[in-house]
Amino acid sequence: MSEPIRVVVTGAAGQIAYSLLYIIANGEVFGKDQKLVLTLLDIPPMMGVLEGVVMELHDCAFPLLTEVIPTADPAVAFKDVSAAFLVGAMPRREGMERKDLLSANVKIFKVQGEALNNHAKKDVKVLVVGNPANTNALICSHFAPSIPKENFTAMTRLDQNRARAQIAQRLGTDISNVKNLIIWGNHSATQYPDAANGTANGKPVTDLVEASYLQSDFVTTVQKRGAAVIAARKMSSAMSAAKAAADHIRDWWHGTESGRFVSMGVVSDGSYGIPKDIVFSFPVEIKNKQWKIVQGLKLDSFARSKLDITTKELLEEKEEAMAVCNGN
Structure with missing residues (x-):
């Protein structure tokens, strides 16, 4: 057994964290021989609920879990953490303008960025789950200048998982046979789910599935899947x-298999003509805990048009968020 690492989960009393904490504590993320200290951050009104979550974690009797620390203090939550799951964010409410949502989240991710900057390990791996995830990750990085920008990522893996599931179901094959589908851009309704570089059962998806579907229903189904879940479940995807x-985080921690790439929202370096310094979902390969954007993939005119749309949205979000940051 290795020395325990400290892992923080924010929004820890919420629905997503309730499922996530079990997966982490059970060793499915950092490994079956990696002991853990979990710090759970939430707002003061949620401390009673969080205490119940702590009870359940203890009652699961996880062999790897050495300590659980519930707190409303970011300085405590982020102290010496090696990995951060930033789940908590201000959700978009009915009638809320995007600029109002961004303004509320700037306040949250400024505090968390500063706490990471001042208290976390400098090689901390940060995943922003709370929406708008891409721009929240950018904000968080902005307020943590001592931590490399490459250490801040946004989650588009859910979209990739959704895309794989759609193709697997359409072909009637096991999902493990579907590989290298890509999510480009923002984790929003402008994202571009791309099957052009994907394979199923070792063959190009484009040889197995008609183009008319891949450029229409496939794209819109993945883009709108979160809304469909809310409509059916009356709660968001958890x-x-x-x-x-x-x-x-598991792939970031342990690496990806050779020839396999995954979608992550990362700080753009200009690859594929995407403007630098926005958090944009690219296909990446990971080795030694370092991600690298996959280069040389072909993008046709249809794909380019979709990338232009999601890039425009991200640039607008960045401008609005930075205006709020500069006003604080």
């Missing part, structure tokens, strides 16, 4: 979001 968060 179990699937938790699974995707675990997938994201």
